Amino acid sequence: MGNEVTLLDRPTRWQQPFGQNMTDEVVARVLKSEPFASMDADNFPGSTPLPDILRFDARVITVEPGHIIVRAGEYGNSAFSVISGQVRVILDEDLPDALLGRAQAPGKSYWNAFSQLWRNNKHAEARRLDQLTTETKDDVILVKMKSFEQVFNDYPTAALDKGSLFGELAALGRMPRTATVVASEHTELLEIRWQGIREIMRFDKDFRAAVDTKYRENALFQHLAESEIFKGLPKAAFDELVEKAIFETHGSFDWYIDYKRGKKTEPTIATEGDYPDGLIIVRAGFARVSRSLGAGDQTLTYLGAGDLYGLHEVYEQGLGQETRLETSLNALGYVDLIRIPLPLLEKYVFPTIEIPAKRLIDNKDSLLQDTVADDWLLENRFMNATQAMVIDMDKCVRCDDCVRACSSTHDGNPRFKRHGKTYNNWMVANACMHCIDPVCMIGCPTGAIHRSSLGGQVIINDETCIGCGTCANSCAYDNITLVEIADQAGAAVNDPASHKPILKATKCDLCYTNPGGPACVAACPHDALFRTGFDGENILRGS
Amino acid sequence: MITLQTKTTVISILAIAGLVALYWVARQQSLQLHDPTILSGYVALTVMILLALFNTRKKLSMIPIISARVWLVFHVVFGLALMVVFGLHTGSLWPTGLYEQILAGLFYLVCLTGIAGYLLSRSIPSRLRHLGNEIIFERIPAELYEVREAAKGHITAALEASGNETLAREYEESLAWFFARPRFFLSHVSGTERPSAWIKNKDTSLRPFLSDAEQQEFDSLLSLMNYKNEIDAHYANQRLLKGWLFLHLPLTLALLVFVAWHVLLVHLYVL
Incomplete structure (x- = not known):
């Protein structure tokens, strides 16, 4: 195609609003409802005013009695505020799937998958520009x-009831929903994507405090209730545990910034030989358990969400034995x-x-040698994986059938x-x-990168990605990977203002729309490639 | 979940059972004075087509038509079984007619390249892994260019630092040859130490004539030579891993064409 170039306005944040129904009147009406009515609009900067957050990061949806709004176990990227009406949270997690009417994945049919053979564009990263410029549909x-x-x-x-907010903890924490919520009457809801909630939390102190308090009341209870050692405790015991539990955060939430700069910080949480003063439960993130060995430290294991540290030592302390922590935690x-x-553990x-x-x-x-394998895994932070692509290089013949398979299922682009x-x-x-904690989702201004609500895969909506x-x-x-896109004829697509190429973020989507799952795995003839997480036994051990 | 090992066992049992059944039926036909080659011929043709479909399967990776690993097991096991069927069909190792000899020759070549490919695919990956750095085959020209440019940089630096032409001359006379493209193909394929010995020889023969400033650059140059040697080893072994298919596939295609003509002739003139 030589030097031909097609021009396309560079996509910007808020170019495509979350919903189409946020007119001035609707925004004004929402602003009069709680919790927004209590917010001081002056706390929001001119570049991100509250009405614009609602206009572009929220949408109004109307539900009728019986409509399922969120399902326990599914991933979601938004929270909901009740504008009018009432919804009910079902407190039992074990509702049968049949009741929940789980939606089908938006998969390709066999024919659609097969027809990619001739439908795939012969030009790299070709896009239908009319699809990129159309408005999103609700x-x-x-x-x-x-x-x-x-x-x-x-x-x-x-x-x-009216003014209640729900779903924000799962949306902000990139975690599965913990409960199912169903409309009990005709209800109007404001659905806010997590980017909007984050902005409101940034500029409204009371809203931020309310979300934090809610965490202690709801999610903490949930965390403790999920732990095996607290099962069967009476309500009063839980109330006291929730009230007196101490929250700790070690390291930086933006750990990946330091990590990418080569600083592998591992702040100390507990040191071998210290007095055990309480039981530690990991709520989110990961921690390394080690002991000193010779002139170094031997990694024993790592802990993830829900894991316990110090149980045996603290128990023995409770029995009156003089015990010290046997391991260190970082x-x-x-x-x-x-x-x-x-004292709470001793009591309840x-x-x-x-x-x-x-x-x-x-x-x-x-x-x-197994310790070294564990170390390598943790040094590279691979414990975060749920579906890492692991290749056995003793079996891989470097045929690239996996790459070709990936390419053929993604319009010719691996x-x-x-x-x-x-x-x-x-x-x-x-x-x-x-990842278990997909840090890539932090800061996406349009919500283009998100978790699939069904499989939990991290996927990118190409239409709303602005290539930032x-x-x-x-x-x-x-x-x-950021790629420069082309039009259907293969011509580069540039922004008319800057004349720079339009970029899109691309990555593995685990072939979530493809019948049969990841094409790379199915295409490997030598049984060399598989997708795996590293929880449980480290597969690298004994290699 | 059924493991690949179980699937391999099942496929192998099926192949053996098929062979036994074919042998028994062919023997019965012989005893009844019928010609068993028609049956064995069609069985061979069917298996051949199924084996050839493996390549088609690779192109249809977007639809779940049995994973490629199971296809490969089928390909290997039934490929071996086909050699027995072929023996049953021809009744000898080398037929008499010219056309049949071409056909048999092609068949043996396909089998040989297939077996060689299988053995290579079992042995070379581990050898590549032990080379150290993993180098993508398609990136080798770019890697070579970068190494070559870096080598030239060290030669220039040595010249500028010492004013001596020793290294520059050596580069012109032999190192340029080494850095120009992948070298020592056969040595890398056979796994001999000749390339490393060549580099070591350069070290021992040149070092006594180099000044301190030149030695510093020469040390860096030696590192580059060792890395280039690693690239060469990757090139040779990966070339081999990819290359056998360039024999196996065209030979298979030729075999299928000859077989089709053979079947046509049999139907026209024999049956």
Whole structure:
């Protein structure tokens, strides 16, 4: 195509509003409802006024009785505020799937997948520009819960009325929803994507405080209730635990910035030999457990969300034995902890539990080569992976069938590089790992990078991506690539104002729309490539 | 979940059972004075087509039509079985007619290249891994260019620092040859130490004639030579890993064409 260039206005944040129905009248009406009515608009800067946050980062949706608004276990990128009407939170997590009417993945049919053989564009990174410039459609798909009145009778529920906010913790924490919420009457809701909530929290102190308090009241209870050692405790015990639990944060939430600069900070949380004053529960992030060995430290294991540290030592302390911490604990970049003080454990927990036989220190008998494997995993922060692409280089014949398969399922463009960090015969290739904590989502101004609500895969909406590169810069593993797009004829697409190319962020989407899952795995003839997380036994051990 | 090992076992049992069944039916046909080659011929043709479909499967990776790893197991096991079927069909190792000899020759070549490819794909990956750095084949020309430019930089630096032409002359006479393109192909394929010995020889023969300033640049140059040697090893081994398919696939295509003509002739003149 030579030097031909097509011009396309560079996409900007708020070019495509979250919803199409946020007219001046609707925004004005929402501003009169709580919690927005109590907010001081003067606290918001001129570049990000509250009305504009609502106009571009929110949309009004109307639901009828029985409509499921969020489902427990699904990922979501937005929170909801009740403008009028009422919804009910179903407090039982074990609702049958049939009741929840789970939506089907927006997958390709077999024919659509097959027809990519001739439909794929022969030009690299070609896009249909009319699709990039069309306005987004409101794609709220609501499913009605069967016999919802019966469900309200049979299961414990809590009502949320006008002014209530829900779903913000899951959206901000990039975590699955913890409960199912169903409309109990004709209700008008304001759905705000997490970028909007983040902005409001930045500029409204009271809103931020309310979200923090809600965390302590709801999510902390949930965290403790999920832990095996607190199962069966009476409500009063939980209330006291929730009230007296201590929150700790070690390291930086933006750990990936330092990490990418080569600073692998691992702040100390507890040191071997210290007095055990409480039980530590990991709430989010990761921490390394180690012990001193010779002139260095031996990694014993790592802890992730829900894992406990110091249980045996604190228990023995409770029994009156003179005990010290057997291991050290360090934050792997960033970790959120809950510390339960010893007196509370003695009062409520120790009388009811059976202490597990396996102690963290027991891992000291691992072979040193396995310790090195663990170290390598943690040094490279791969414990964050849920779907890392691991290639056995002793089997890989470098045929690139995986790359070709990826390319043929993504309009002729591969979405990973068969290259990466290597430990012995294992290569962790540069393919999106669909992280437990996807830091790439932090700061995306349009919400283009998000978790799929069904599989939890981290995916990018090409239409709303503005190519700012925030996600690519944040990804600690260099698994996101910015590409210059072309039109259908292969001509470069430039911004008329700056004459610079229009960029889009691209990465592995785990072929989430493809029948049969990741094409790379299915295409490897030598059984060399697979997708895996590293929780449980480290597969790199013993290699 | 069924493991690949289980699937391999099942496919192998199927292949053996198929061979036994074919042998038994062919024997029955012989005993009844029927010609068993028609049956064995069609079985061979069917298996051949199925084996050839493996390449088509690779191009259809977007649809789940059995994973490629299972296809490969099928390809290898039934490929071996096909050699037995071929033996049953021809009744000898080398047929008499010219056309049949071409056909048999092609068949043996396809089998040989296939077996060689399989053995290469089992042995070379591990060798590549132990070379150290992983180098993508397509990036080798770029890597070579970068190494060559860096080498020239050290030669120039040595010349400027010492005023002596020793290294520059050596570069002109032999190192330029080494850095120009991948070298020592056969040595790298066979795994001999000749390339390393060549580099070591350069070190021992040149060093006594270099000034301190030149030695510093020469040390860097030696590192580059060792890295270039690694690139050469990757090139040779990866070339081999990719190259055998360039024999196997055209030979398979030629075999299929000859087989099609053979089937046509049999139907026209024999049946």
